[in-house]
Amino acid sequence: MAHHSHADQELEQRNRLPTLMEVLGRRTLAPVDLFSFYIYMRDQQRSVDYLDFWLDVSQHMSLCRHYVRELRRSMLVDTPDMEKATSKRSSNFFESFDIGEGMDTRKSGQESRVSAILRSDNGGRKKPGSLERSPSHSLGSAHSRNYSRPSPGSERPSPSEQLPQPSYSTPEVRTDSNSPGHSVARADIKASAEKILYTFVLPGSEREIVLPDSMLNKIIRAIEEEGRDDPEVFDDAKDYVFQAMERDAFPGFLQAKALGNLVPLSVLIRLIIGLTSLMAGFWGGYYMILRNESRRTRCWLILPFVIGTYFLVSYQYKLDILAAYLGFSEYTWMNWSRVKEPFVRRLLLTRATMALMMFLATAVGLSVLFIFVPGTNF
Incomplete structure (x- = not known):
């Protein structure tokens, strides 16, 4: 209740047009909300793939946070007595960073720490009670497609349809794993990163977005050669896409929706x-x-x-x-x-x-x- 009252108070006190980050962060209401921006990018800018990429990368970051949070819990709860000393030292490392739900989903120190933990965990030994599962239980597209997203060829959606959840809200992830109490496997993180790569980044991909060659090659090398799946892999591309939307699309969106009410x-x-x-x-x-x-x-x-x-x-x-x-x-x-x-x-x-x-x-x-x-x- 206190959160809702704070949000309502913020809306009343914001005597200005919203920023793009506020729109992407679901801190605005119609007609300048994320749903309206999605429709604008789809129907008028014809560049909804850029917004989808940004949202999917944000969702990937949310998934990584969820995994690290569960990893921390597994070390505190599931470690046998004889490994408590080691677990305590490791848990102190996790305690040193707060997996909060910050509204600014661009690159931050928190994102860097999540990436550092994932890189140190990648390929490491299995820990008792860890989150490892069979790749067959990987979320694949489920974690990023557990919402209804309008596509360019689909019928016009209604305002009640839900758009992708940005990274500042932990996704509700479900698997059919037998491991109780855990909802995200490391295989899910890898599948998420690869799905973004194969959907938006690789040349000739289904919904390829235009990125500088150096940035493109860096992402491909990080995922396919170095085996990385941490959020920092997409940092430069995410910032590039955000700045492109902020510069090329967002001013027109505000003019269309805040100064007028017609398509x-x-x-x-x-x-x-x-x-x-x-x-x-x-x-x-x-x-x-x-x-x-x-x-x-x-x-x-x-x-x-x-x-x-x-x-x-x-x-x-x-x-x-x-x-x-x-x-x-x-x-x-x-x-x-x-x-x-x-x-x-x-x-x-x-x-x-x-x-x-x-x-x-x-x-x-x-x-x-x-x-x-x-x-x-x-």
Whole structure:
């Protein structure tokens, strides 16, 4: 309860737009949450593979933390009496670092210590009560695919669908191992690292991302030749991808979701409807003026002028005025979610008020002009 109240207080006090790390850390709400960013990267940036890579590497780090935590427990609980002295010295090494759930999932001293423990444990002798299991029980894709992730070819998801869990929350891992009380094997860590390599990194892989050659070769050599699977293997690539998203995608995401509430297809449709309606209003207005129609008849011109102006203003601001006042934002075409981020809600209301004034001034001006201008009768 205290955690939720602290999070709510943070949201209310954040009188600014969120950062990319806050979005990836699930510390934001719709329409600038991780779900919306995923949809934006998939549908508008066409580069969702970069976000998937970052999230999978973060999940790999979470798995490594879980393994090290269980390794520490096994040394404290499962070591026989005659090895307690050795266990105590080893456990002091684990005690020296706190496997916390830090929100900043980029490279940190904690991540380095986890990697150091994994490297020292890799290929070492089996300890009594250790977490070794048959590779057949490896999580493989299960640990990174235990959520529903929208794919580019899938149907548009609903807001209730869950996205990948970032690394700061320990994953709920299940295996069919007979070893009680332990949920992560070292084989799972290796399978996780290899899956990231074969899915995103290797040239020609299923969802290859573009990385500098030096970075690419370093990852391949570390996993395939040196047999490493610790989180530091992906550090440089993870930072590279994060900076690329922060520089190339995130500003556009904030502009689309914090300053507007329409997706590009809706904006385009509103431009077409607005221009068509406004042209119909002008044509009808000039026709009625030339035919010297009465002002009562000319009042019908209000309809095309109001429709045309509303949609053109919506196109200009990339904002539906009525939806903004009702507190909704479009995440895919004709699918709406409620605006929950406090600062974004206030920002959209301010822009909706500006758009409303422009709409009213233009619609009233055009209607008055074409209704009250003197007619001409040839």
